[in-house]
Amino acid sequence: MSTSRRGFLRGIAGVGAGAAATGLSGCAPNIAPSPVLDAEKESDGRVRLDVKRYPDLSRDGGAVTLRVPGEQHLLVMHPGGNLYAVTSNICTHSGCPLGFEQGEAICPCHGSRFALDGTVTNPPARAPLRKFTSSYDADKGVLLIDFAAGDVGFPAVVEGKIFFPFAQFPELRTAGQFVQGVPEGYGKLLFVFALEGGTYSAVDGICTHQQCPVTFDEPVQGLWCPCHNSRFTKTGDVTRGPDESGGAITIGPLKKFTASSDASGVTVAIT
Numbered sequence: 001m002s003t004s005r006r007g008f009l010r011g012i013a014g015v016g017a018g019a020a021a022t023g024l025s026g027c028a029p030n031i032a033p034s035p036v037l038d039a040e041k042e043s044d045g046r047v048r049l050d051v052k053r054y055p056d057l058s059r060d061g062g063a064v065t066l067r068v069p070g071e072q073h074l075l076v077m078h079p080g081g082n083l084y085a086v087t088s089n090i091c092t093h094s095g096c097p098l099g100f101e102q103g104e105a106i107c108p109c110h111g112s113r114f115a116l117d118g119t120v121t122n123p124p125a126r127a128p129l130r131k132f133t134s135s136y137d138a139d140k141g142v143l144l145i146d147f148a149a150g151d152v153g154f155p156a157v158v159e160g161k162i163f164f165p166f167a168q169f170p171e172l173r174t175a176g177q178f179v180q181g182v183p184e185g186y187g188k189l190l191f192v193f194a195l196e197g198g199t200y201s202a203v204d205g206i207c208t209h210q211q212c213p214v215t216f217d218e219p220v221q222g223l224w225c226p227c228h229n230s231r232f233t234k235t236g237d238v239t240r241g242p243d244e245s246g247g248a249i250t251i252g253p254l255k256k257f258t259a260s261s262d263a264s265g266v267t268v269a270i271t
């Protein structure tokens with residue numbers, strides 16, 4: 001069966017480093033991040049999981065952290081029966097990896113919770129997780145995760161532009177909010193930020209150091225690369241370089257796109 005709906009978010013290597021780096025503490029629920037499973041993408045851009053081989057996933061209520069080379073880490077959840085759901089596995093609050101309990105993804109760091117479709121059910125996180133297309137073949141016991149399909153519900157590139165209707169993305173009406181996802185026709189992570197003064201910023205979400213996906217670090221209000229700790233502003237400028245350079249700025253900014261708005265929504269020109 002297919003999972004569906006609107007999706008969004010990112011990364012992991014350096015698990016929890018965002019929270020640690022920002023010095024956060026809070027009431028951490030008694031839950032651990034889901035166990036790690038490594039897998040490879042096939043030539044069609046999909047990952048096939050023979051679920052019964054993985055007891056952590058095949059049991060009702062199970063979940064794993066899926067590591068796929070070149071991709072962000074995923075949380076693969078099995079609330080029960082033939083239902084599976086796949087989201088990014090990094091908390092949109094400050095980058096901690098998630099656990100799964102009672103049908104929700106839960107952040108051990110400060111207690112954010114997310115529904116199976118990635119929407120926030122408990123703060124402090126405000127932005128949803130990214131949601132990935134998946135389907136489960138109950139006869140074969142195989143779960144198919146499709147990286148090539150783009151983010152479920154995220155708008156596609158049409159004639160060189162991506163349009164985000166306010167009706168579908170109301171967060172873009174409010175300065176400080178953002179959306180993120182992989183638009184079909186672009187194929188990479190994109191962030192769109194609502195800035196002060198009714199302006200917008202759209203930046204590529206792939207770090208210019210070694211192409212890891214970046215994530216939004218809410219306490220810092222900037223983008224953070226979990227691979228080697230580089231940091232960027234909402235407009236893509238580098239504020240800290242990778243660890244190997246001691247944080248010196250030796251890498252370029254994130255790719256920036258023109259973003260504009262009218263009464264109906266935000267348009268990003270993909271050039």
Ligand code: FES
Nearest residue numbers: 091093094107110
């Ligand atoms: S990192 Fe703070 S709630 Fe997840």
Ligand code: FES
Nearest residue numbers: 207209210225228
């Ligand atoms: S890939 Fe981002 S800092 Fe190295």
